[in-house]
Amino acid sequence: MRILIVLLTLFLASAPAMAETTAHDFTLTGIDGKPMPLSQFKGSPVLVVNTASECGFTPQYEELEALWKAYGDKGLVVLGVPSNDFGGQEPGTAAEIASFCKLNYGVTFPLADKTVVKGASAHPFYQWAGEKAGMLGRPKWNFHKYLIGADGRFIDWFSSQTKPMGPKIKAAVEKALAGS
Numbered sequence: 001m002r003i004l005i006v007l008l009t010l011f012l013a014s015a016p017a018m019a020e021t022t023a024h025d026f027t028l029t030g031i032d033g034k035p036m037p038l039s040q041f042k043g044s045p046v047l048v049v050n051t052a053s054e055c056g057f058t059p060q061y062e063e064l065e066a067l068w069k070a071y072g073d074k075g076l077v078v079l080g081v082p083s084n085d086f087g088g089q090e091p092g093t094a095a096e097i098a099s100f101c102k103l104n105y106g107v108t109f110p111l112a113d114k115t116v117v118k119g120a121s122a123h124p125f126y127q128w129a130g131e132k133a134g135m136l137g138r139p140k141w142n143f144h145k146y147l148i149g150a151d152g153r154f155i156d157w158f159s160s161q162t163k164p165m166g167p168k169i170k171a172a173v174e175k176a177l178a179g180s
Contacts, residue, residue, distance in 0.1 A: 022151065022153055023154070025128075026123075026128065028125065029115070030112060031094050033113065036110070041079075044076065045147060045149055045150050045155070045177060046079055047077070047147050047148075047169070048081060049078070049146075050081045050085075050115070051080045053100045054091070055141075057160050058142075063165040064107070065108065067173070068108065070165075076176075080109060081111075083114060085118045085119075085139070086140075087142075090114060098111060129148075133146065144157070145164070147172050147176060149176055155176055
């Protein structure tokens with residue numbers, strides 16, 4: 001009987017450690033240099049996009065802003081995460097990146113500071129999302145997208161070629177906003 005009580009006690013003590021990790025457990029650095037805990041987005045689906053200012057996909061900023069404007073008032077958060085990991089296509093400072101996005105694409109959605117998104121040095125959020133997405137779902141270039149649910153759980157990933165206002169992302173966003 002004592003063994004059973006000891007085992008039960010050990011199991012219950014480890015239960016919090018067994019709780020599933022979600023995106024809400026991670027903190028990025030905002031473009032302003034301040035901590036950006038993803039837990040601030042609890043209750044909202046988040047489309048996390050690794051971005052770059054000198055990439056062939058850079059015009060997607062325009063569609064990301066359109067997505068933000070179309071679904072932001074319904075609860076969607078679009079989060080740009082500048083990265084210099086692919087082809088050195090994001091060489092600017094935080095101030096230069098923020099200015100570029102605002103002046104060229106009218107970006108008003110939140111931006112993180114430049115972040116490593118691939119490999120062993122990837123930010124812990126990107127390591128977690130990469131594990132959830134599997135080998136094929138890890139960023140292979142700029143403008144790779146992860147959709148996170150309102151509860152912080154991983155929903156899906158979209159390649160760089162997938163247009164933010166295209167039917168695939170819009171359908172996934174609408175489903176996430178509906179809570180399903």
